[in-house]
Amino acid sequence: MKVAIIGGTGYGAIELIRFLYNHPYTEIEAIISHSQSGERLDSVYPHVTDLVIEPLETLNIDQLAERVELVFFATPPGISKKLAPGFLAKRIKCIDLSGDFRLKSSQVYQDWYQGSAAEQQYLDLAVYGLSEIYTEEVKNAELIANPGCYPTASLLGLIPALNHGMVDPQSIIIDAKSGVSGAGRSTSLNTHYPEMNENLKAYKLGQHKHIPEIEQALQIEAGKELKVAFSTHLVPMTRGIMSTIYVNAIEEISTKEVIEAYTAFYDGHPFVRVRREGELPATREVYGSNFCDLGFYSDQRTGKLTIVSVIDNLVKGASGQAVQNMNLLNGWEPSTGLNYLPIYP
Amino acid sequence: MKVAIIGGTGYGAIELIRFLYNHPYTEIEAIISHSQSGERLDSVYPHVTDLVIEPLETLNIDQLAERVELVFFATPPGISKKLAPGFLAKRIKCIDLSGDFRLKSSQVYQDWYQGSAAEQQYLDLAVYGLSEIYTEEVKNAELIANPGCYPTASLLGLIPALNHGMVDPQSIIIDAKSGVSGAGRSTSLNTHYPEMNENLKAYKLGQHKHIPEIEQALQIEAGKELKVAFSTHLVPMTRGIMSTIYVNAIEEISTKEVIEAYTAFYDGHPFVRVRREGELPATREVYGSNFCDLGFYSDQRTGKLTIVSVIDNLVKGASGQAVQNMNLLNGWEPSTGLNYLPIYP
Amino acid sequence: MKVAIIGGTGYGAIELIRFLYNHPYTEIEAIISHSQSGERLDSVYPHVTDLVIEPLETLNIDQLAERVELVFFATPPGISKKLAPGFLAKRIKCIDLSGDFRLKSSQVYQDWYQGSAAEQQYLDLAVYGLSEIYTEEVKNAELIANPGCYPTASLLGLIPALNHGMVDPQSIIIDAKSGVSGAGRSTSLNTHYPEMNENLKAYKLGQHKHIPEIEQALQIEAGKELKVAFSTHLVPMTRGIMSTIYVNAIEEISTKEVIEAYTAFYDGHPFVRVRREGELPATREVYGSNFCDLGFYSDQRTGKLTIVSVIDNLVKGASGQAVQNMNLLNGWEPSTGLNYLPIYP
Amino acid sequence: MKVAIIGGTGYGAIELIRFLYNHPYTEIEAIISHSQSGERLDSVYPHVTDLVIEPLETLNIDQLAERVELVFFATPPGISKKLAPGFLAKRIKCIDLSGDFRLKSSQVYQDWYQGSAAEQQYLDLAVYGLSEIYTEEVKNAELIANPGCYPTASLLGLIPALNHGMVDPQSIIIDAKSGVSGAGRSTSLNTHYPEMNENLKAYKLGQHKHIPEIEQALQIEAGKELKVAFSTHLVPMTRGIMSTIYVNAIEEISTKEVIEAYTAFYDGHPFVRVRREGELPATREVYGSNFCDLGFYSDQRTGKLTIVSVIDNLVKGASGQAVQNMNLLNGWEPSTGLNYLPIYP
Known part of the structure; x- marks a missing residue:
């Protein structure tokens, strides 16, 4: 399965890339970065030198929707609420690591986020992706609001x-x-x-x-x-x-x-x-x-x-749980691509 | 005023030495270390090289009582309860940084410390040295139980x-x-x-x-x-x-x-x-x-x-407050020898 | 392929276990610990709770030689020189993470290690496992002296x-x-x-x-x-x-x-x-x-x-290179089980 | 002796303030900050709350020259070379913690600093303040180039x-x-x-x-x-x-x-x-x-x-040595206001 990551140069994205790099069933088709498109990821993160060498891309929803089946948003607040609807309209599954779709009440969102919430239909559509608790709901979701850390x-x-x-x-x-x-x-x-x-x-x-x-x-x-x-x-x-x-x-x-x-x-x-x-x-x-x-x-x-x-x-509190949700969504074993020992010391 | 420090090689002692080194009215007459007597402090703590060069001593209460007016205990649990009475009998003031004299009830002490408490007369005698709260009591104390961190x-x-x-x-x-x-x-x-x-x-x-x-x-x-x-x-x-x-x-x-x-x-x-x-x-x-x-x-x-x-x-939670209590005890300005800016960054 | 780790509770061993846990062609058959045999590894290293649950074993060379094809030594200095010959005699391959077999001259060993060297025949037999430099030698080795960090x-x-x-x-x-x-x-x-x-x-x-x-x-x-x-x-x-x-x-x-x-x-x-x-x-x-x-x-x-x-x-300087050498030894792709992105940040 | 610090919100300045706060013969008359004048230092550095409460000032050389006898520059590169001459003309001693006056050759300065050097007469005037080596020269200096760390x-x-x-x-x-x-x-x-x-x-x-x-x-x-x-x-x-x-x-x-x-x-x-x-x-x-x-x-x-x-x-590599140089300049004991034990641990 081909996936894209939007917001490719934050810590959430780089940790997502770490897990997807070894995931047996997925391939990173595109990494989108508004601020650094055209550059290679290893010029932003030298630790991926020789390993992730494709250039960062600008976002073109129509084109990207042809290339991938699922999109991860690792974007700052307020971005995914604008972009996810475009993908959802094309039946591309979305997993959002930001807070844009986590709260069901747009009023509560506004009180705490000091900005306007996503449209109510998307707040309703979003499944809160706390994997162990909402396992069944996640399996059938189109839009997953990945929980905060x-x-x-x-x-x-x-x-x-x-x-x-x-x-x-x-x-x-x-x-x-x-x-x-x-x-x-x-x-x-x-x-x-x-x-x-x-x-x-x-x-x-x-x-x-x-x-x-x-x-x-x-x-x-x-x-x-x-x-x-x-x-x-x-x-x-x-x-x-x-x-x-x-x-x-x-x-x-x-x-x-x-x-x-x-x-x-x-x-x-x-x-x-x-x-x-x-x-x-x-x-x-x-x-x-x-x-x-x-x-x-x-x-x-x-x-x-x-x-x-x-x-x-950065893992269970962000990118690892996002991968776990992707696994659930696709009917794969939840631990696929996540089954590693912690690093100690 | 000449003072002694008993238990001279722990962090409490070394921090006490740092403040006493510049205190205008006191002089460190002796540093007692059971485990490393005879050695110089700078062989245990090289940061005092050239600065504190007297050898660590073994304890002789009678002799020490002749040389100093006040003793700090920076000892592990269970030591000062045995040693302080000997100094108090000779009218040497004691400031204890350990927990031996902090609890008024010997039963409570035994419940939490898994050992027998100091004699009740000393538990009664001890003033709990939370300087800002028990200022007046500290001024007249013979034995101060310096609070825990x-x-x-x-x-x-x-x-x-x-x-x-x-x-x-x-x-x-x-x-x-x-x-x-x-x-x-x-x-x-x-x-x-x-x-x-x-x-x-x-x-x-x-x-x-x-x-x-x-x-x-x-x-x-x-x-x-x-x-x-x-x-x-x-x-x-x-x-x-x-x-x-x-x-x-x-x-x-x-x-x-x-x-x-x-x-x-x-x-x-x-x-x-x-x-x-x-x-x-x-x-x-x-x-x-x-x-x-x-x-x-x-x-x-x-x-x-x-x-x-x-x-x-190590300061307000131990040695600094001990110096503050010593100041109160002697009628000196409470901030004597403690009036420094925090070190930042 | 079944392998054993001797000296199972140091950092070298635990890092070896991390990589072997996901290695596609190997299985950890036994973890040997002199000091903590009988205990479970997760009582020594809680981060493997639920994951590595077999008890630590004492060493029985004869028995172990029946169960495994390769042995890693993650032992303190002076142990593998005594134990490796027993395994080698039974044609069990040995990868030694300690310094016992790295120096070809027993005189030089004695000068720097303040102890007697392994027998000369084993010093001669050992291949210095700097994987990128001695790739061919490692492929045919019986005993690999894994380089120091x-x-x-x-x-x-x-x-x-x-x-x-x-x-x-x-x-x-x-x-x-x-x-x-x-x-x-x-x-x-x-x-x-x-x-x-x-x-x-x-x-x-x-x-x-x-x-x-x-x-x-x-x-x-x-x-x-x-x-x-x-x-x-x-x-x-x-x-x-x-x-x-x-x-x-x-x-x-x-x-x-x-x-x-x-x-x-x-x-x-x-x-x-x-x-x-x-x-x-x-x-x-x-x-x-x-x-x-x-x-x-x-x-x-x-x-x-x-x-x-x-x-x-702990990786290229110890356990990772040991796995890389194991791969070479078995004719596997050198990066098998090691092909991960660095963890950043 | 009254002194001023120019460039009052960097780490060099704050460390200078720490030592001057307890220096027996000096008083900080003014702290100059271009970027944060009008604010109190404790809003920039909360650790000085209640202790250093005068507002940061803008620079007025004429006025400041009336108020102080010595000026410390804790400014970024290129500032002191412009400002020090104004003070020197009024016979105010200057100690510069930046690199502006350290190199005697303006050509070498330009090669390494990528900017034009101070005027040659000031490069000639400046004494390189490595206190232990140029002790005598420092004693008679008007302008001290405090060494780099x-x-x-x-x-x-x-x-x-x-x-x-x-x-x-x-x-x-x-x-x-x-x-x-x-x-x-x-x-x-x-x-x-x-x-x-x-x-x-x-x-x-x-x-x-x-x-x-x-x-x-x-x-x-x-x-x-x-x-x-x-x-x-x-x-x-x-x-x-x-x-x-x-x-x-x-x-x-x-x-x-x-x-x-x-x-x-x-x-x-x-x-x-x-x-x-x-x-x-x-x-x-x-x-x-x-x-x-x-x-x-x-x-x-x-x-x-x-x-x-x-x-x-920040001490011997910057502000402490600056104070040591000030002491030498004034004929005071070199360790005045610097005679503290290192903080350990």
Whole structure:
């Protein structure tokens, strides 16, 4: 199957290219870059020297629709909502790594994204691609809204607990920490090496765009409105997200029981690994891979359950999950082209 | 004033030596090291080459009590409880950087430290040296229990809110993150560079020894029993602690009002800096210094107040605060020998 | 083909397992660990949870020789010289990642390794597995001495220049820099995170065991005795080696000419990438991959040629090259199971 | 003494402010920033919150000359050559941290800096402020050209060997490595955190502007023309420079003899620390301090002497040495306001 990547020079795209390069059933037909068309990818990313040598292209939807069956958008906010409809009209499947189609309510989108949402019909059409949870919906989707990095880690950690009625949906606090690659490749003082090295920063407390995305998904599980307290931090490392999640247990439950419930919930989903009692996952343990590892501590003193969820933000939090969704969409084994060990150390 | 440092080769001691080296009113008379006595400090720490050249000594309490007026303990758990009484009997003031004298209840100590507590008379005698809060008590102390690193950051962030009755004392969640120097100089797989670099680890959820220390101090403010949910994480950096604290506001309060209340509370205490609305402190902004910086976000959506507190774990979280306490004890200006800008970048 | 790994819990082994896990023609039949036999690998390395679940075994040569066709040694110095003969006697091929069989002269081995060398017949038997240079010899080997990490980077950078008679063999200076994983998984003060982070250390100037290995290979090319000045440095990163090499050009030569000569030399060897004029390789550009990237600057002012050679020390500098040698040995495409893009960022 | 800093928002300035803040004999009267005048420094650098609160000013030479006795230039290339003459005309002493006045030959300046040099009379007037070497000249200077970071580390490492006629001046190779703060505060893809973290980069081989500065100083010592091979590398750390220097010994000399010669040479210069035989300095051992530490290895096998020189690039390589020069200029103890222990870890 031939595919195209639009927005070819960001970190999302380059990680997509890494996985597609070895995917047995797909071929990258075109890499589209508005800003650097005509150049070769290896002049932008020297690590692909000799390996990915076709020039970056400008976008021509009509032409591209003839050449490929599926398009990945790894574009900044506001681009895919304009371009995806053109592809969909030609029955080209679209997987969007940006936030343009994740929120069902255009009002909520406008409140949090400070811009106008995609047309409602596309918001309705889009399937939220949290692969382990919406597996069946993804299989039949035309347009997939690939989840955000923080929501992926947070939702995979929380949904089973809500689904089992184990915790109070009104009590959710998510303390999320991310490596700096999550901020993308655009330079800023904030991500300038001497400002970020040997430093730990909190940012956008209670104001991150991923909040409505998390709440939307959790409300479905809880069956009612809820709000989450959500904080984000930048950690001096390149890759990795950890969400440390605090919820009130509805009744006393042991760490062991929680682990059993989660193990059962994720049975048949190899990319979520429920870790043993006493083990807490570290971000390095999923580095470069599509795994989401979950650890638990149920505190009898406070009645709170703490859930630790880690992913590689560029893989399970972006491009790996996009490939997993492509696999589902095509009826392939979900782990096709993703079945690698994490890189350690 | 002549002082001695016992436990002279850990990170706490070496940071103490850094500040005492330039302190105008003190002189380091002796550095005691059980494991490396006879050696020169610069063979253990080459960065002091040519600067601190006296040999490390073995401990002789009687002799040392003749030579110094004050002793700092920068020893592992369980040492100072044995040694401090000998100095106190000779009216030598003691500042203990370990946890031996921090908890008033010997039962609580045993529950969390898995060892027997110091004698009750010394637990009673010890003043908890959180300098900004117990300023007056410290001035008259004989034995100071210098606070732990996590408690210092957490308590300075929480006490004003409890003191003002602004938040529900039963709702406290502290998500704490530390640089790796907090684990000390003893090697372990956990702190081996390739295991810790480009990694983020959660550890000891709900089980850290600093929990009872935090609860003990907060209960005094709240006037009742309370439990805190407390999680700790290792961040790939050497220095710095950030406590991100979540509490339920008792009634609606704006970030601005919180800032005003904290500014008033810490008036006259230059080492606590209440940051402006919209600013969140980063650990690097207090690097190498004795400051504790506080930032706030009061979320009207969730009714929760988030407090971000940062310190340098080796300074305000250990040796800097010990020097500040020594200053208070002697009636000197609290900032004597500590009045430096943070090192940035 | 079934293979075994002896010394299964070091970084060399775990990286070998990463590549073999996806290798199309091999299966890991046994992982041998003296120190942790009986345990599962994922209790030592949690990142393989659910993926590599067989218990670590103790070594029984007779039994193992029945089960496998090839053995990798990822053992500390001095082990393989004792064990490999037993396997060789049973016609099991051996690839040794340690230094035991790299030096042809047992006297030189003793001078640099401070221990007795393997028996001379095995030193004679061993083929030095620098894959691009000794391709044919490796294909027919029984025992492969897989090169050291520094020698791999240094020799791939130097051999073409010597081979072409471009530079003075007596003028070689190699300034080598390594990530900390090169020091292995054993803890030490030197590799303790707070000692190594935000630090750069020179070590073992002129005394590293890799010196005779480099000289032995270069003398073959130069056709005469030579000595290299070789320095090593630890850089605060986990993976990557850079050798910056200084040699005197025999006659004036442009950077462009050097690049042409190297490009021709490495034609047909995809893992060595000769970078374009004006480009210097960075270690991250080969991260996690089996590439060796080379950059050049021929300085007309000084008459010196500077060669910059980068590898991932754990891949091309150890386990990746071992797999490449296994491929050659079996007549498979050299890039089998190694054909991945570097991980960036 | 009142001083002004021009170019107040770069890393050079902020480090100057750190030292001047505690300097006993000086007061910062004005901080000039073209780009951010009117703002407070703590809105640019939050770590000085509550500490440095005067607004940044625009430059008015006439007015400023009334208020201060000395001006520091921490400006980008090409600024001080225009501004310093105005101050000098009013007999205000100038210390320039940029490269504008370092080269005596305007032709050499133009060749390497690609711009026109300062007027020859100012190039002649300027004293090259390598404090330990040109101590007497600095004491009487009106205009001081503060040395570059790489030249400081390299020259302090090399000059005694040349001065003693110990090594061949035509054989000098300097392999220099720097932390990222040396690239300044302006953002670039090169210094974007995810591009620089866990990475090691060579850059500007044989083309760095510091080459003519090094050669100019060495030629004076050698008494003849010479060229150095000089390479630069970016290391994933914020602070620190290491120059690993290779020279041919003129006759056999032991490491011990080298150390004795250097110790004698730097007698009375406390900021250069000659390390013991067998010890090699690491950059962290001078972190935040004005020390330059030197280590040696004389290799009898190759006849080469290797010199390892480390400094903190922002201190001895910039602002610390500027303060040291100010002290010399005023007849104060050279270590005034600089007499601190390095920060470790």
